Amino acid sequence: MFERDCAGCHGPRGExxxxxxxxxxxxxxxxxxxxxxxxxxxxxxxxxxxxxxQLVKSYAQADLEAVADHMAQLPPPDPKR
Ligand code: HEC
Known part of the structure; x- marks a missing residue:
């Protein structure tokens, strides 16, 4: 879900x-x-x-929880890169 809907703007690793x-x-x-x-x-x-x-409007509460959980678990980006 994150990869498909959000990574285009926020980066594949949420960076x-x-x-x-x-x-x-x-x-x-x-x-x-x-x-x-x-x-x-x-x-x-x-x-x-x-x-x-527009995108987030189509999400159910469970989808918001799932995608928030996914983002919270992404490792912090390495500032050296
Ligand atoms: C079209 C580009 C675009 C897409 C697609 C997009 N975002 Fe964003 N997002 C932004 C921009 C620009 C901001 C900063 C301004 C704002 O708050 O809207 C932002 C802000 C955010 C914030 C607030 C971050 C903070 O530090 O307060 C969250 C959380 C977020 N996005 C999550 C998501 C999620 C989850 C998705 C996929 C469902 C998503 N975004 C899809 C462009 C995008």
């Missing part, structure tokens, strides 16, 4: 893409990620990327 202002989502706290996803889905995050909002 983000600084040049495009796509934030790193790897290795953040599950509860934080889930809260942000709910806000994104409900359109309550003012500056949310519109393509991401």
């Amino acid at each position: 983000g893409l600084a040049e495009a202002f796509h934030p790193m989502v790897a290795a953040q706290h599950y509860r934080y990620l889930l809260r942000e996803l709910v806000l994104i889905r409900d359109g309550l995050r003012g500056n949310s990327n519109p393509a991401m909002v």
Whole structure:
């Protein structure tokens, strides 16, 4: 799910893409990620990327939990790379 829907913007390992202002989502706290996803889905995050909002809107609560869990378990990117 993450690989298909999110990696294009956030990177295959959730490392983000600084040049495009796509934030790193790897290795953040599950509860934080889930809260942000709910806000994104409900359109309550003012500056949310519109393509991401459309995508996340189609997710059920269980999908949000699964993808938040996945991101939380991604190892933090190596700053040397
Ligand atoms: C079209 C590009 C794009 C796609 C696809 C996308 N995102 Fe994002 N995402 C962004 C951008 C840009 C931001 C930063 C601005 C914002 O909050 O929308 C962001 C922010 C976030 C944040 C908040 C990060 C933080 O530190 O607060 C989370 C969590 C997130 N995305 C998760 C996801 C998940 C999960 C998916 C797949 C279901 C996804 N994104 C798909 C572009 C994208």
